[in-house]
Amino acid sequence: MQSIYDAVTSQINNQAMSAQAMSAMIASQPSIKEAFARGDRELLSKQLLPVFYTLSEQYGVEQFQFHTAPATSFLRLHDPKKYGDDLSSKRSTIVEVNRKRQPVNGVEEGVSGLGIRGLVPVNADGQHVGSIEFGIDLSQNFVEQFSAAFGSNVDIAIHTIKNRTPKLLASSLTEKTLISRNEILAAWDGNTVLGHHNSSSKPLATLAKSINDYSGKPVAVVEIAMNRSFYASSAANTRNFVIVIAIIAIGLAVLIAYGLSQTIIRPLRSTLTSLKDISEGEGDLTRRLDETGQDELSELAYRYNLFISKIQELVQQVADSTNQMAAATEELTAVANETRQGVVTQRDQTTQVATAMTEMAASIQEIAGNTHSAASSAQTTNAIAVEGNRSVERSVNAINSLANEVEQASQTIRNLQEQSGSIEKVLEVIRNIAEQTNLLALNAAIEAARAGEAGRGFAVVADEVRNLAQRTQQSTGEIEQMVANIQTGTQDAVDAMERSSTKSNDSVTEITGTQTSLSEINLAVEGIHDMNIQVSAAVEQQSLAAEEVNRSITRINDIAEQSGQSVEQTAQACSELAQLASGLQVMVSRFKV
Template sequence: MFPPRLYRMADLRVGLKLGLGFALVLLLALLITLAALSSLDRLSLRGDQLIQGNDLNLHFLQADRARRDFTLGGDKATGERVATLAEAMLADSARLGADLDDAADRQRVAQIGDAIQAYREAFTALTQARTDQQDASRFGIAAAEQGMQAFARLEEQFFADLEQLFDTHAMLDQIRAVGGLNQQFLRLRLLTLAYVRAPTPEGERAAFDAGESLAKATGTLQSQLPARSGAILGETLKALERFQESLQRFRQSIASMAAANRVMTERAEGVQGLSEQLQASLLERRNRETTRVRLQLLGIAGVTLLVALFAAWSITRQIVRPLRETLVQARRIAEGDLCGVAPAARGDELGQLQQAVQGMQGSLRELIGRIGGGVGEINGAALALSSVTEQTRIGVEEQKSETIQVATAMQEMAYTVQEVASNAGQAASAAQLACDEAGKGNKVVQAAIQQIEHLAAGVEASAQVMARLHEDSAQIGYVLDVIRSVAEQTNLLALNAAIEAARAGEAGRGFAVVADEVRGLAQRVQSSTTQIQDLIGQLQHGVQQTASTMLGSRDMSQLTVDLARQAGQALLGIDQSIDDLRGRNLQIATAAEEQSAVSEEINRSILRVQAVAEQTAAASRETASSSQLLARLGGELQELVGRFRV
């Protein structure tokens, strides 16, 4: 079944096989991890070398910048910073050279170290030249002060001698000569100061030419002066010599500083170029190392993947193949095939599983044989039990039917009694409601009677008011007759006045105009009075109609009051009849409720009998169903047993 070499693998336990597979995968993962760590170490070393190269370049840039600041007039702290940075650069180059493994890179680092050493020595020379320059400046300043003091003493001596001599012309010439020398000495100091502040060839030439010219003039004047004045001028000449000496030293220090700066600039350019070459070389080596590490990791990962795939295939084949064989055997058993199969020839858990499945197959074959013998007996007993149960069920069903009919009749009777009681109660409620409504109606009728009586009184009062209004309108008509009579008389008087004014001629013209106006007013009053009289006539006619209507309303109100009183008497009679009806309805309701309670008790007893009958019928049905189920199960078992091939 298996090749000879694979028998040993087939006999190994499944856990051991899986353990070997996982161990192989872990070993490969460990190999990849170690390779990755080694590669990371190499890349980290290359990165550290790049960082050291960058630090070296950064320190050098800082040192060169500090050197320029020191050259432009920096203090002692700036010089010390340059020296400290130079020491740090030497230490960086030494560490970097020890870490490099390439000869060309180590040579570049050595050249950088030599250039830095030369740079430091040149800076030391620059520092010394600057110190000499400062010393020369201080020495020149002291010499200039001594020369100025000598000139001051010489001037004092000249003025003292001038007071004692009678021939002052020669003395004045000497004073003028000494004053000229003093002016030249001051000019020399100014030129020297300008040269110190801005060391240029023109300034240097001007300062040295002024010093030589002053020395010649001082020597010439010294031979012309008396002994004592010549001695004082000799001190001035010595001070001038010392001043020229300090100027010479200052020029030498400037030359030394320029030479040192040239050397440092050349070294700086060399260090910058070597540093750039070193950075490019280190970057290239790091890129090559990165590529090599990537290829190495990819190769190891590929080999690991192949080995892992082979291990997975081998272990899967050792596990899945016997599982499939066992699955086929289990499906045959599930389909009812219990015939024998070839025994398993494996020693692992899968072989044991196959052997267990074969043992289960034998046990099932024996069990099915025994079940087949007992199923026939179960079928006979089930058929007998089913026949007896069916007869019992029929009798119980008949008892249940009769009980249901009795219960239905009792329920109908109880429902009828309850309906009678309910109707009696509703009639009593309706009678009570009608009694209440009759009482309310009686109250409403009484209130209506009172309101109608008030209305009749109001109508009577309105009729009286209309009568008084008719009398008042008659009086107004009488007054209007008087006013109309007065207007007619006024009109006649105005006409007579107009006639008299016409007779009077021009003298009565104004009176005629007034008479015409009066006559017009009388006519308008007469016309207005006629209109008012017509309106009064219409008002009197309306008042008479209203009075007639009021009298008719008063009669109708009195008739309504009589009818309302008759309705109140009828409502009282209805109220008494409703009280009698309510009493009788209450008696009917009480009797119906008692009869309903008795019917309910009988109905509950019948329902209990019906429940017992239903339980019995249900038990009979369940027994019959169980018997039928047992018979059916026996048949199904017989059929299932027949499906197995033993």
């Protein structure tokens, strides 16, 4: 049946190659390529319609068409009036041949149904133009030709499937189909479905299997039915012959068995007794059967003796190994007990270490908190010191400004003192003038007195002048006293200004020292803050390390716990092994070796 299926697929492949060869032959014609490149549909129809009619009548060609890329129908010689439709969604072979520009052949579903197709690309002057296709329908004509080639013993049917619903496409069977819907779907799913049916009183063997398209996907199911009448008749004759031969063979076997039973039973009974003793564990492995003679029983005795020798050697080795295993089990038990004690000690120690690491981690966390607090305090102190430094700087600037103003006031007072000196000089000149005026007035009075009555008026004037000179002298004295007082006050003011300037300079010096100290304090606090940050980072790293060590200790403790359980199991296994070794020694001792 498989060979017939292979013949079906081979016939499909041959027709696909023939379709491709015809396409290639047409595509190689220069006039065809030129007309296709120009888009001359009328010339192509005129030249190729006779060719299509001939191929259709003689070779069953159902389709002959041209396409432009990617998959547009240019000319259907089997339907010349229909062209220009896009086949991209329906004909993957056309898309592929125009995309890869390589020939494609195989089975594919098309607009007009299922067909065997062969396509080749067309190039003109080095440019890709489109593709040419020949198609042969996979229909009634195909199945009838195939069945005729195999004679009356083979029929086929082809089924297509749409939405899991089978549809009969073509059949050479009288009943059209013999298999069920489920069998067709099973074949569609990739299974080979075999069966037996009767048609017109003829026994038929059936096979259903999928037909794949050009890309390897199932596209149809072929149903093959073969007349198995000849094979059924041959099988019945063979069965009857075998039954007769079997009856004769059984009769002869009974006679031969009866004749040989007396010769065979005695040696077999002896062998059976020995085997029974061995099977019950009471056997003497040193005892041997009589193996003299040339018959099969002597050969059996020889093989039995050889077998018992092997068993004797094996039992002896088992006994020796059992003794060694018992001794090794005792040593292993002792080692397991020591290991168990060591594991218990290790578990206790790791528990203590884990507790200590937990306490250390808590201490490190506390240190980290204190370090963070110290860092915050240092940062606050640093901010206060910076603000104090700024205040001192503002004080220095204010004192410097005050010193400058005091200096300016001192200079003004000095100028005033100098101007007072100038006033004193002017007063000295005025006093001298007043004295001279007084002398002149006195002289004038004397002269007026000498003049008598004629000089009386002049004497009055001289007297007024003398009075004026005296008042001038008196005013000058008062002014001198006032200037002296001003000079004294000015001197006191100058002295006070100088003392203020000195104290201002001293204050500036002291405040500058204070500013320097605050700057140093600021730097020191910044250093403390940086060190606190470093200490905090180090403490955090130590905390992480302590936590990791704690986790490692916990894992070690868990492993120690598991090891303890494993050692307990090992000790228990050693105890059981010792019991098994003891029991094995007892069983081996029952044999005589």
